[in-house]
Amino acid sequence: MSFPALPTHLDGAELAIETRSLMKRFDGTRALAGLDLEVPAGAVYVLAGPNGSGKSTAIKVLLDLVRADRGTARVLGIETTADPALARAQIGYVPETSETGYEWLTAERFLRHHAAFFETWDPGYAALLCRRLKVPLRAAMRDLSKGALRSVILVSALAHRPPVLLLDEPTDGLDPLAREELMALLVDHLADAPTTLLWSTHHVHEVERMADHVGVLRNGRLVLQAPRDxxxxxxxxxxxxxxxxxxxxxxxxxxxxxxxxxxxxxxxxxxxxxxxxxxxxxxxxxxxxxxxxxxxxxxxxxxxxxxxxx
The missing domain is CATH 3.30.70 (Alpha-Beta Plaits)
Incomplete structure (x- = not known):
């Protein structure tokens, strides 16, 4: 049975995130195979696929944490390799893992340190997020549970109200109640400010209610990219x-x-x-x-x- 011809390009959409022909190998293993990612401005875009399909690599290329072997990546029109600092300033990022490198800091000091890098950091909004996510501000990062640590990172991603959010398995480590609170918080966040959200996951059901676009990634290549409807x-x-x-x-x-x-x-x-x-x-x-x-x-x-x- 042959693989069907499915849509992999969005016609006429204003794109907030765009990659063209991204190729990346790690030690001879192909992670991205000509990825053409197209995320419309203001979309909630779910990038779905199994572990090892290239989702995290694609996000790291957008942040210039990983350099592609070939191809280009743009965030809000900014080529990520040409001006990575400016591109990252537009982004709130939740990585797949919760390691921060600042385990000796309290959660409060970690957030204060993170705020120094963003001119648009909103202290009042950060405090509200901490209350909603029940962040133990006085506890050391190394002593936090996985869920609490995840919550701190979510606050660091949202509090400067970035126009682009890159969330890589953001609910990892959260219990069911915390996941529901996260979803409600994101709905409120998106309603309050224009934001493009790229949500990478292999747990698609978690974001089903929010998604309006979807890309399905297999072996580093999109097999489908289309509006959810x-x-x-x-x-x-x-x-x-x-x-x-x-x-x-x-x-x-x-x-x-x-x-x-x-x-x-x-x-x-x-x-x-x-x-x-x-x-x-x-x-x-x-x-x-x-x-x-x-x-x-x-x-x-x-x-x-x-x-x-x-």
Missing amino acids: EVRLRLRRYRAGVPEGWTGAPELNGEVLLREGDGREVALTVWGEEREVAERLAAAGATVHDASPLSLEEATVALLRAGRRA
């Missing part, structure tokens, strides 16, 4: 009865991501316009019982499994 409209699971020995619908070659089930009942995950797909299945002898949209989590899994027969 387009994914919901065009990617569907069709449950159908089929004749004995049914070999598929030739007219849909290249558009079927997954075929699950054998015998007289199958489920096909297909990218396309629903009426046209149903007509082509019927023409091939299938009886379509229903067609249902996929959640963002289900769509991501289907895209990552595409081309495999279950």
